[in-house]
Amino acid sequence: MSSGTKDEGTRTPRTLEEGERVLVRAKEGESYLLRLTRGTTLVDSLGVIDLTPAIGAPEGVAVDIAGRTFHVYRPSLSDLASQMHRRSQIITPKDALALVYLAGVVPGSLVLEAGSGSGGLTLFLATYVGPAGHVVSYDRRPEHQKVARENIERAGLAGRVTFREKDVTGGFEETGADAVILDLPEPWDVLPSALSALRAGGHVATYVPTYNQLERSVRALRTHGLQDVRALESLVRGLHVGEGGTRPEFEMLGHTGFLASGRKVD
Numbered sequence: 001m002s003s004g005t006k007d008e009g010t011r012t013p014r015t016l017e018e019g020e021r022v023l024v025r026a027k028e029g030e031s032y033l034l035r036l037t038r039g040t041t042l043v044d045s046l047g048v049i050d051l052t053p054a055i056g057a058p059e060g061v062a063v064d065i066a067g068r069t070f071h072v073y074r075p076s077l078s079d080l081a082s083q084m085h086r087r088s089q090i091i092t093p094k095d096a097l098a099l100v101y102l103a104g105v106v107p108g109s110l111v112l113e114a115g116s117g118s119g120g121l122t123l124f125l126a127t128y129v130g131p132a133g134h135v136v137s138y139d140r141r142p143e144h145q146k147v148a149r150e151n152i153e154r155a156g157l158a159g160r161v162t163f164r165e166k167d168v169t170g171g172f173e174e175t176g177a178d179a180v181i182l183d184l185p186e187p188w189d190v191l192p193s194a195l196s197a198l199r200a201g202g203h204v205a206t207y208v209p210t211y212n213q214l215e216r217s218v219r220a221l222r223t224h225g226l227q228d229v230r231a232l233e234s235l236v237r238g239l240h241v242g243e244g245g246t247r248p249e250f251e252m253l254g255h256t257g258f259l260a261s262g263r264k265v266d
């Protein structure tokens with residue numbers, strides 16, 4: 001297993017292992033997602049590097065690269081999210097986490113997702129379902145899904161995700177899903193397909209950028225008889241912490257999207 005998550009159900013080893021994926025980070029914050037191999041490798045914008053001293057060393061070990069000090073870690077979810085390549089608009093971590101919460105995603109869940117986009121939400125879902133769960137990610141645009149697939153492979157989570165290139169208005173291929181999450185412009189059109197794929201008691205969650213789309217999404221959830229219908233927006237404000245001068249950051253992400261969810265009854 002190559003990400004920070006161990007699929008064998010054992011605890012993460014204390015030392016870094018040859019072949020696993022690691023984050024190589026400079027003090028200034030510059031970081032690279034690389035595979036820990038023996039010998040020299042050529043890395044764009046770093047040149048020739050040798051990570052051999054990090055093999056068998058504890059996480060956070062310092063290595064010298066071209067006279068600069070870098071530290072080597074197993075990548076966290078936040079590291080993986082910040083290292084993603086983008087083709088379509090990627091979901092923000094605050095919204096991905098709120099969707100995991102609203103949709104009741106837990107270890108072992110079977111989650112269906114549309115669309116894959118760049119795989120931003122897929123990364124969070126694949127992490128939270130754990131080794132016993134699975135994510136099936138749909139997109140009708142192959143060029144988007146290609147980026148999502150590459151991002152999930154780079155994160156070492158390919159074993160937990162199946163990608164299907166398909167327009168979900170025509171239906172999902174699975175049944176009995178624990179959750180269906182819709183990040184596409186017209187979730188109301190897809191709701192009948194989502195409900196056919198969902199088990200009784202499972203959750204549908206939607207993510208849309210405008211109030212008009214939110215109203216229409218919630219109307220559709222209610223019309224289709226879902227229960228516990230909820231809507232929310234997640235706003236996160238960073239804090240600048242300085243001794244005697246702690247205050248909110250001046251800049252804040254003012255708007256991303258609105259989330260809604262409901263629960264299927266038998």
Ligand SMILES: C[S@@+](CC[C@H](N)C(=O)[O-])C[C@H]1O[C@@H](n2cnc3c(N)ncnc32)[C@H](O)[C@@H]1O
Nearest residue numbers: 091115117118119120121139140144167168184
């Ligand atoms: C905003 S992007 C999703 C972003 C993704 N959640 C992420 O975090 O990277 C929306 C995606 O939905 C796909 N899409 C839109 N309507 C669809 C449909 N009916 N069936 C399948 N995919 C659809 C688009 O091709 C696009 O890639």
